[in-house]
Amino acid sequence: MPVNRQVVLASRPDGEPVLQNFRLQQGAVAEPKDGEMLVRVRAISMEPAIRGWLDDNDKNYFEPLPVGGVMRALSIGQVIRSNLPGYAPGDYVRGLMGWEDYSIAGADTVLLQKVDIAEDMPLTHYVGALGGSGLTAIVGLDAIGRIKPGETVVISAAVGAVGHVAAQYARHKGCRVVGIVGSAGKAKVALEQVGYHAVVNYREAANLEQAIREACPEGVDVYYDNVGGPTLDAMLNNMKTFGRIICCGMISSYNRSDDPPPLYNMWQVVARELELKGFLLYSYGDRLPAALATNLEGIRAGWLKPIENKRVGIDQAAELFCELMSGRTTGKSVLEMDLPEQVG
Numbered sequence: 001m002p003v004n005r006q007v008v009l010a011s012r013p014d015g016e017p018v019l020q021n022f023r024l025q026q027g028a029v030a031e032p033k034d035g036e037m038l039v040r041v042r043a044i045s046m047e048p049a050i051r052g053w054l055d056d057n058d059k060n061y062f063e064p065l066p067v068g069g070v071m072r073a074l075s076i077g078q079v080i081r082s083n084l085p086g087y088a089p090g091d092y093v094r095g096l097m098g099w100e101d102y103s104i105a106g107a108d109t110v111l112l113q114k115v116d117i118a119e120d121m122p123l124t125h126y127v128g129a130l131g132g133s134g135l136t137a138i139v140g141l142d143a144i145g146r147i148k149p150g151e152t153v154v155i156s157a158a159v160g161a162v163g164h165v166a167a168q169y170a171r172h173k174g175c176r177v178v179g180i181v182g183s184a185g186k187a188k189v190a191l192e193q194v195g196y197h198a199v200v201n202y203r204e205a206a207n208l209e210q211a212i213r214e215a216c217p218e219g220v221d222v223y224y225d226n227v228g229g230p231t232l233d234a235m236l237n238n239m240k241t242f243g244r245i246i247c248c249g250m251i252s253s254y255n256r257s258d259d260p261p262p263l264y265n266m267w268q269v270v271a272r273e274l275e276l277k278g279f280l281l282y283s284y285g286d287r288l289p290a291a292l293a294t295n296l297e298g299i300r301a302g303w304l305k306p307i308e309n310k311r312v313g314i315d316q317a318a319e320l321f322c323e324l325m326s327g328r329t330t331g332k333s334v335l336e337m338d339l340p341e342q343v344g
């Protein structure tokens, strides 16, 4: 009998997640009921957002995961059996599914959609540069940032999953692109692989606000904020009048159980007439086909070079997520599933 290997939440993390918060178990492969399908999970997107679902509070935009529950993530898989009209065996689907070999998906699966896999693209790209993080980069810069050629764009978590795609797109659009990173190794990747014009290492800068000013002497038109916290505070004093701040995420406080540090420079939103706007990709469904086409074209044309931090095998899932949440990763963290015994 084929088994379904699953990663469950063993205990709630206190701060940064550790391996002991997760447990690998074996369960039975479920039978899809009417309106459901059995999906073999092929690649799992490891994302900072998952951290928010592990706390038992109502601060997140998704329900908290129960202790003992199967971990979930935006994943891509292949339909094995289908009782859901419109979906057939062999179809590729993306949606919120379990960290497991086989998931049951149905019409109420969050973000469920059929995906056409281009023959010249690796499957993992569809949870990376051609998936949530890559499309978030494009939608944020276009819909919220409204970037224009010649503008200065600053991006934090600059070589992360969202950041490294955002940088390459903004550069392709003719912007000057400046990255904010957390290590010398990442600074090197930012300049040599991603193509940033300049980079600031916030861990080494004696005065972050000043270091950003030196990298952007004429001020910043658009700030793509992935981290919030003191970096956002330092950016507020570096924006040009009418600058736009794309509030994509605030990872600097995801691992904190206490209150995040205060922002001291909010007055600059008024003084410099800034736009500060949050967004969630889920609300911009109408923009996704064009964003996908942009990134496909970018990879084929060579202006977009996705970086993946890939691991293979479900036994690597927890370690990969902990690595992501420790801030050590570069590029998109993606788990490619190993091949379980096939369900016929």
Ligand SMILES: NC(=O)c1ccc[n+]([C@@H]2O[C@H](COP(=O)([O-])OP(=O)(O)OC[C@H]3O[C@@H](n4cnc5c(N)ncnc54)[C@H](OP(=O)(O)O)[C@@H]3O)[C@@H](O)[C@H]2O)c1
Pocket: 046, 047, 048, 049, 132, 133, 136, 156, 157, 158, 159, 160, 161, 162, 163, 180, 181, 182, 183, 186, 226, 227, 247, 248, 249, 250, 251, 252, 253, 254, 255, 279, 280, 281, 282, 324, 325, 326, 327, 328, 329, 330, 331, 332, 333
């Ligand atoms: N709005 C949306 O729809 C949407 C969609 C996808 C992602 N997001 C958000 O976008 C942001 C980036 O996500 P991503 O998937 O691209 O992640 P990522 O950048 O690949 O990885 C996280 C990076 O964040 C930085 N970081 C800063 N403070 C940190 C801390 N206290 N702990 C851990 N990491 C820290 C680290 O880079 P440095 O060392 O360089 O600082 C780390 O490598 C997140 O805030 C995420 O929630 C939003």
